[in-house]
Amino acid sequence: PENINIPAGSRFFIEDVYFQYSKDGTLECETPGKAGNVQLTDQPLLSLDxxxxxxxxxxKKLVIPGQEEEDDASLYDRYLIRARREAVSANRAHYKKWAEEVAGVGRAKVFPLWNGEGTVKIVITDGNLDVASDLLVKxxxxxxxxxxxxxxGQAPIGSKATVESAKWLDxxxxxxVxxxxxxxxxxxxxxxxxxxKTxxxxxxxxxxxxxxxxLNDILYHSESVSDYADVLLNGESKNLVLQDIEIPRLRQVKVIEQTG
Known part of the structure; x- marks a missing residue:
């Protein structure tokens, strides 16, 4: 039914995982890490209230994948980068750090002066290195x-930051073979x-x-392949250069048998 008021903090349960309802209309998993990332789309929830x-x-669908807690070594490395590159005004490293410390973000790229003086574009992936949802971008x-x-926010006065998601390249x-x-x-x-895919x-x-x-290395070391020829990557037998905002996504591998 429509117009039902679900209070923020309401708790729900599904497959041994608990979620809390947030004021922005999403459910947040109570268990840290990847426990809430399992395929639960269209599964019925049990209300605990x-x-x-x-x-x-x-x-509904997963919009921001959970991530495992950062290990001490990774956290220390990130701290050293921050300490070494601190400056009076925000630099590229600051914007990258700010983006990647938001829960759910995987990696970020920063493009200074992308639309004139004082502008910065930050392009992000989610924690699975996939295209980020609108909610995560927001x-x-x-x-x-x-x-x-x-x-x-974190950006200094006068700096206009624009956040966008990365884009797929099939x-x-x-x-x-x-x-x-x-x-x-x-x-x-x-x-x-x-x-x-790896x-x-x-x-x-x-x-x-x-x-x-x-690709040749993958084919050479594949257990299924004795020999191979005529490797094409998006229709051509040459390296493929990605645009700065593109994430490669495998659409298909077409394997035909060698003849003759």
Missing amino acids: TIPGLESIKM RVQEYIDPVPGEGE IDIEVA ELQMDWTLEGAQKEIEEKV LLKSIAFEKSTIRMSA
Whole structure:
């Protein structure tokens, strides 16, 4: 039913995980880390509070993945970066630090002077190195610069910060293979796909190029592949350069059997 008032702090339960309702209309997992990231979309929730008029409620999609707590070594490294690069006015490192300390953010890139003097663009991924939700973008914007140029957030007065999500770039790979004994094309495709996905995650917001040499290395070391030829990356046999705001996402691996 519409127009039901769900008080902030109301608690719900599903599959041994507890959630609290926030005033922005989202549910926040009470267990730190990745416990709340399991696939719960459209699953019924059990309310632990009496809420007038509420008959049933379902979980919507995950908008901000939870992250495991930062280990001491990582936290210390981040502290050293901050200590070494502190300055009177905010620099690129400050904006990156501010973005990445918002819960749910994975990595951030900073583009100074992107739209004239005093402007800064911050592009973020979520904790899974995927495209960030609108809600996460909003939270980072509010933390860094909720009223552009007014110094109401972390950004200094006069600096106008704009926060955006990274964008997907779909990746297609095609290869002709000679299969090892007892392997099928479907098995080879699955093996190659998993290895390519791992490669693309390592590249996301860290490197700007998907290299053919990396794909050749995957194929050379694949258990399913005896020999291979004609490797294509998005239709071409050359390295693929990513734009600064792009995250590579595997769309398909097309494996055909070598003939002749």
